[in-house]
Amino acid sequence: MSTYYNPVEIYSGTSGCRQLADKLDGEYANVSSILLLTRGGGVEARESLRPLQSWMQKRTVQLKELSISNPNLTDIVSLKTQLNDNDFQLIIAIGGGSVMDVAKAISAIQHLKISTVEDLRSAIAEGAYALDKVTPWIGIPTTAGTGSEVTKWATVWDTELSCKYSISKDVLYAKKALVNADLMQSMPLRLSFSTGLDALSHAVEAYWSVMSNPISRIYALTAIEAIRTYLPRLIYDPLSIEIREQLAMASLYSGLAFSNTRTTACHSISYPLSLIHGIDHGLAVSLLLGSVARINEPALIEREKLYKAFGVANVEGIGQTVQDLYRLYQIRTTFGNMG
Ligand SMILES: [Fe+2]
Known part of the structure; x- marks a missing residue:
């Protein structure tokens, strides 16, 4: 194989967050509602993310602090159910691999009628996810790491059947990624x-x-x-x-x-x-x-x-x-x- 493809726009270094916020100002000016996924601990309030905070302040932000490690079908369905009435237009995931896996999974199924574990299991088995409408997401890793901010797949575990699934489609690549070592220092x-x-x-x-x-x-x-x-x-x-x-x-x-x-x-x-x-x-x-x-x-x-x-x-x-x-x-x- 001699072709290489990766569509994620990557920001890094000390000016990375400022550049990302400037880009969002232009590209996502119409976004009014954001789902912000984190691992908790107030990571989204870190000084080095200030330009992003300013950008989000002008919008409705629903913060979900996830305590999930290695998300399973139940975790994803339960989160989707909680979010059902919220028509967010962008997902920002600040965290490790599990947080970004959840972002990809929600991005893939936000607009689908999935309300039970069985629904989700069947959708994954049939590849019936990330169909007409996929919610764009931005990955900001806090570990180094899974590399999930630049891959197109998410791992979802099925604890009932003792196996794992991979949700994977090109449309599930993050639109943008911010690599900020300050978030990993502690x-x-x-x-x-x-x-x-x-x-x-x-x-x-x-x-x-x-x-x-x-x-x-x-x-x-x-x-x-x-x-x-x-x-x-x-x-x-x-x-x-x-x-x-x-x-x-x-x-x-x-x-x-x-x-x-x-x-x-x-x-x-x-x-x-x-x-x-x-x-x-x-x-x-x-x-x-x-x-x-x-x-x-x-x-x-x-x-x-x-x-x-x-x-x-x-x-x-x-x-x-x-x-x-x-x-x-x-x-x-x-x-x-x-x-
Ligand atoms: Fe791995």
Whole structure:
């Protein structure tokens, strides 16, 4: 495959929020009602989001603070029911992967007649979502991260049937994304670690995916090198904005990489580990990188570039790098130890 496609307009850096607000002023001047999804904690009031706050102040904003992790069918239907009378025209999601997954799911079904879990399950199974009218959404990640601000799919779990679904269509890409490291500065180390490993896994899997292309591989290599360099430094200086910026951009690059390839075996194997055994997503995925790398080695395209990005000599170094990170962060290093 040699085509690369990603339509998300991305804002970053210190002037990113101002530029985003200016753009919204022109493009979304007619929007009068906004659904604002966050994880709580007043993140939307952060100083670095002031231009966005000013833009929203002129409009009706319905704030929903989500306590959902890994949203399931019930969560989505329940939220949709609560929102039913509110005809918002834009969704702004400030949060981690789960908040952005909810944004995509609501964007896909806001204008559909879905009122039960069964309705939603059938709509997903038949691809009968994001049909005529899709609500535009803007992604502002607070973790580094899932890369969900630049991918077109959302994961929705079905706890009743013990499985997961992917809602995925081109129209579900965010219209715009704002990457602002200031929002990640106070992220706890454990969360920084697991989300950083998730981003590392997205990049590695994008690199060796059969769907990879020359552009996605460049994004993947850039992300891998930055994460393996800066994740170890973060533990000694968690408030460093420079390190947070490097990791925020690495997460974005890994998102751009796997937005075109999807994930591969590590993610597939990890889902039951998370669903049944409750192992954190980033940990479950990254613990598989070393073993899957050994299996994939014969088919790797330009494997030296991958090793160089990891700063290692051979395929064994990939698993070793992950193990070293686990030890540094004092995380148990085997599935057995995780129970
Ligand atoms: Fe992931």
